[in-house]
Amino acid sequence: MTAVTTDTAGDTRRAGRYVYLASVTLLCAWVLVPLYFLLINTLSSPEAVNAFPKSFIPEFDLGSLTFFANFAGMLSALKNSILVAGVTMILSITISAPAGYALSRFDFPGKELFRLLILLTRAFPLPLLALPLAVMFIRTGLDDTVLGLALVHTTLAIPFAVLITFSLFSGIPVELEEAAWTLGCTRLTAFTKVVLPLILPGITASAIFAFVISWNEVFAAAVLTIENRTLTAFLLQNLDTSPLHLKFAGGFILVVPALIFIFAVRKYLFAMWGIANR
Amino acid sequence: MAEIQIKNVAKRFGEYQALSDINLTIADQEFMVLLGASGCGKTTLLRIIAGLETQSTGEVWIGDKRVDHLPPKDRGIAMVFQNYAVFPHLTVFENIGFGLRMQKLPNDEVTRRVQRTAELMHIEQLLKRYSGELSGGQRQRVAVARALAMEPDVILMDEPLSNLDALLRLEMRAELKGVLAESKTTAIYVTHDQVEAMSLADRISVMHQGRIVQAATPVEVYRNPAERFVAGFIGNPPMNFVTARPEGKGRWNVAGQSFDGPASDAGALEFAIRPEDLTPAEAGLRATAKVVEPLGAHLLVTCEVDGALFRAVLDSDLVVKPEDSLTLAPMPDRVRWFDPETTKAVAV
Ligand SMILES: Nc1ncnc2c1ncn2[C@@H]1O[C@H](COP(=O)(O)OP(=O)(O)OP(=O)(O)O)[C@@H](O)[C@H]1O
Numbered sequence A: 001m002t003a004v005t006t007d008t009a010g011d012t013r014r015a016g017r018y019v020y021l022a023s024v025t026l027l028c029a030w031v032l033v034p035l036y037f038l039l040i041n042t043l044s045s046p047e048a049v050n051a052f053p054k055s056f057i058p059e060f061d062l063g064s065l066t067f068f069a070n071f072a073g074m075l076s077a078l079k080n081s082i083l084v085a086g087v088t089m090i091l092s093i094t095i096s097a098p099a100g101y102a103l104s105r106f107d108f109p110g111k112e113l114f115r116l117l118i119l120l121t122r123a124f125p126l127p128l129l130a131l132p133l134a135v136m137f138i139r140t141g142l143d144d145t146v147l148g149l150a151l152v153h154t155t156l157a158i159p160f161a162v163l164i165t166f167s168l169f170s171g172i173p174v175e176l177e178e179a180a181w182t183l184g185c186t187r188l189t190a191f192t193k194v195v196l197p198l199i200l201p202g203i204t205a206s207a208i209f210a211f212v213i214s215w216n217e218v219f220a221a222a223v224l225t226i227e228n229r230t231l232t233a234f235l236l237q238n239l240d241t242s243p244l245h246l247k248f249a250g251g252f253i254l255v256v257p258a259l260i261f262i263f264a265v266r267k268y269l270f271a272m273w274g275i276a277n278r
Numbered sequence B: 001m002a003e004i005q006i007k008n009v010a011k012r013f014g015e016y017q018a019l020s021d022i023n024l025t026i027a028d029q030e031f032m033v034l035l036g037a038s039g040c041g042k043t044t045l046l047r048i049i050a051g052l053e054t055q056s057t058g059e060v061w062i063g064d065k066r067v068d069h070l071p072p073k074d075r076g077i078a079m080v081f082q083n084y085a086v087f088p089h090l091t092v093f094e095n096i097g098f099g100l101r102m103q104k105l106p107n108d109e110v111t112r113r114v115q116r117t118a119e120l121m122h123i124e125q126l127l128k129r130y131s132g133e134l135s136g137g138q139r140q141r142v143a144v145a146r147a148l149a150m151e152p153d154v155i156l157m158d159e160p161l162s163n164l165d166a167l168l169r170l171e172m173r174a175e176l177k178g179v180l181a182e183s184k185t186t187a188i189y190v191t192h193d194q195v196e197a198m199s200l201a202d203r204i205s206v207m208h209q210g211r212i213v214q215a216a217t218p219v220e221v222y223r224n225p226a227e228r229f230v231a232g233f234i235g236n237p238p239m240n241f242v243t244a245r246p247e248g249k250g251r252w253n254v255a256g257q258s259f260d261g262p263a264s265d266a267g268a269l270e271f272a273i274r275p276e277d278l279t280p281a282e283a284g285l286r287a288t289a290k291v292v293e294p295l296g297a298h299l300l301v302t303c304e305v306d307g308a309l310f311r312a313v314l315d316s317d318l319v320v321k322p323e324d325s326l327t328l329a330p331m332p333d334r335v336r337w338f339d340p341e342t343t344k345a346v347a348v
């Protein structure tokens, strides 16, 4: 009797396990297979990339990457991408962290509206804004500069950064700050000695998130820059003229930093989304 | 010198009147306990004194200084929070030493004071741990130690022992009282445990619905409650109440018996007596026993007098069964009277 029940339970468990394993494999494949192809083709010689059928094993030939590096303008586009993303990261954190703090700690009229408006900035289609923005940038001399594009990317990153920092600050009990005040801290020292150490990892995570948003952005970059193109805009521009191996190499160079960064901050992103990770 | 004066303090949260008309003077080095049911405004009053909440009206004075416009750090107070507020990114040692480091005390002085207060609170073996690695009771003791280490003029404690087991609480209670008496600190201690309040306090302020209804010594609060609420709130089992009807000048009819009482011309009064101030006798209140609970030292008899619930704590040698009739004589000088309209005590 007991033996039978245990057996059925065991069967069910085993079946559940198969389903579980299959789902995990499928999900992993969904992400990893395209990345793998990207990797193979990047690390193959240009001839192999253009040939058919394709090999499933990379040749470890740096031909494509060398070609990529030597392609006119590619390295400066890479540099531009890094600069724009860096400036975006700094701007969006210096603006968003105080906003997130204020939202979590103070009651002020229009607070709910403000939170809604912040999200609504994402509702404006960028193409609609791009033309007037380009005109305005040309008038003010911001067109085709790192700062100009970073400003646009900052507006894109801010909604996320504000909401992320808001939820991070809300996760820190006010009593901790109050305790610090009663122990001799001013508002500022309580912030630097108690809140900041607790929040720093989360801030870093949302900074990196802003970096990735800018890094991956194509449209504004394509419209607002001409000479100083970022990598995404540059690749887009040369999409029809550039050979296949160049696209692979470019795609690879774009994906890798984003992947590494997200991987590095995964713990905080998970924490932000409420997944227990310890 | 840290006398605390609270003058006409009131606090509203939007429409909700959390505190009204608070007037209280706490003498230098006094141990004042704020006692009241959950939600009566104890924490709010403490936070106003600490400077974490701004009163809607009124003044707060500490020493000879009006402090209600000063930030918490300039009030000379230390506070123990109801939910501990132990810093999670610091070790127990650094938590206790936090305020001392803010005062820029030399390292060896910090170490000395942290060690001493940690020993006092029995947490010296936990100094290297983080708050995530502590139990609730241990965190609470860290919070108390952190406040004590500051050696403040005034210490504000919001239910600092609520999470300890009964035995440890008893021990900590005694130690805390000793430590504070020795350190000449003025203390305000919030609790809703009346035994704790009785045992610790120089004076108790009983709070009810945002007001202080009585501020007096524990014995006074127990023996001479100023309001019916206090009489019913303090004491376990609580005081008994029976309606009294006037019989003539200074004579009152209570459940068919005639008693001397206040010379008031109220239409009715409430006759009040503590359960332990009753003895079985020839003449007295007629009661029918309902539930009999032997408690070892005493016999707790829940009975009915005049249709109302009535408790008596009697000698445990007595044999009483449910539905027995009893005649209970109240000790004459322990009888109290309350006006049901004003709910205030009426003097005889
Ligand atoms: N920030 C606030 N906003 C609105 N209402 C509040 C606020 N803080 C407290 N209150 C209300 O004020 C009343 C008193 O609260 P308080 O925290 O002082 O109670 P308490 O006596 O400490 O209770 P407990 O014993 O449960 O801790 C409660 O009804 C509470 O809901």
Ligand SMILES: [Mg+2]
Pocket (backbone or CB within 6 Å): B042, B043, B044, B082, B158
């Ligand atoms: Mg409270």
